[in-house]
Amino acid sequence: MGTDSLYNQKLIKAYPFVSDILSEQMEPYNGQDDGRLDNLLIIRVQKADADLMFKRAHNLGLGNSDSCAFSTIRQHEMHIGKRGEYMFAIDNSEKIINRVDWPRDREEQRKADQLCVYASDIFWSQRHERIYSGSIIEKVKYLVWVTVEAWYTDNKYTDDKYTGNERGYRSRFGELLSTSIRITIYQEPEQGFEKLLKESNLYESLVLDTRLLQRGLMMRDVDIITMRGMLGEMCITFQDEVYFNGMKEMREKVEFRSASGKFGAVRVLCAEMCGCDFVTLRDVDSQITFRVYSDFTHMHVVGQTGTLPQIRNLVKTVVRMWNQNTEARNAFKTNEDLYVV
Incomplete structure (x- = not known):
């Protein structure tokens, strides 16, 4: 118009x-x-x-x-x-x-x-x-x-x-x-x-992205550094409660070494690329991606979009349903479209 x-x-x-x-x-x-x-x-x-x-x-x-x-x-x-x-x-x-x-x-x-x-x-x-x-x-x-x-x-x-x-x-x-x-x-x-x-509240309303977090770290911004730490805690929760609690094993068993599943409104995508596993959690408003190197015992955050409450909800939803909903866990299966050489 x-x-x-x-x-x-x-x-x-x-x-x-x-x-x-x-x-x-x-x-x-x-x-x-x-x-x-x-x-x-x-x-x-x-x-x-x-x-x-x-x-x-x-x-x-x-x-x-x-x-x-x-x-x-x-x-x-x-x-x-x-x-x-x-x-x-x-x-x-x-x-x-x-x-x-x-x-x-x-x-x-x-x-x-x-x-x-x-x-x-x-x-x-x-x-x-x-x-x-x-x-x-x-x-x-x-x-x-x-x-x-x-x-x-x-x-x-x-x-x-x-x-x-x-x-x-x-x-x-x-x-x-x-x-x-x-x-x-x-x-x-x-x-x-x-x-x-x-x-x-900055901690509830600021939309986080990788460039903002990098710039905040370089400028030694206390709030951004604190929020990076919060994202790190979410990553640890996910790796302990989900990835090393069955997801890694399930992903390694599938033919294409990649898998996906739906946990409520959250879509989880997992694929191997260049010797690393990438796991992305996303819904219509936000997403976060974790990465772990082969044979490493810890993951780290490599990208995100959304506010802290939105990203926290992604992780909490997947952790809860992975451990309490057998049907959703079993629906996490191979996805040929995610295969990366």
Whole structure:
């Protein structure tokens, strides 16, 4: 839907600041006057919650970044994309009073003297390295999260003269095909933004990924180091209660040395690769992968996505059902599709 759809027109009339946001430059979108917004505009409205306070952007293809987005949707099957995410604060007069731009590429991230930028940074008018000042939280009526995506032809498939990627994926961006903007308007919660921020817990709401944990370790961030330790404890629980409690033996007996099973809502995938066993636990919202070398007696975490409570639930569910549900345990069987030489 574009800005001229009846549904969007109704929301834009109810929230006039949306028009102001659409006039902002937000790479890869350069403002409403560039004529590219006739493709897709999605507007949602919901209450702000604790997860929003520690939300982070996932920018791709911006600045000098060598990253890009891919899609399995047929519409963009042979295309590559850019993504930029932004946060705006709106006051009682429904005017933009602050904006947060996340680092566009790794170089900007490296220069930033802080672990990462959270959505809650929007409540400070001045942010320099690790020093925050000028709180505006009492003035904020709405928070607005904006995700901009642009899809391009991939020179790898369309340009006969394309010879390589000396500039990484940047050399592969061809003709602009479409632009989409997704706007989520977060209304002030009943307790207000100030109390919401105080009640929010980093250990419950921060989505963990490998890059964040690595950067946190290098910067000696106490919270991240603590959370790494919690993930390590989950790994020990899984190896003792599941992997070395029958799973390893079952996996070694199957023909393809790989197996999978369903434990409630959690899918478990186990496969051998390069002399190591990889075990992944995942559901619709989160996943964690453990690895163990042949003949080693301990596992370690090699990747994860999700909050600590989500990942903890994965491990607890599999541990409980592996030890208490014979039917689920016996359903853990060979999976030819997971076989890796």
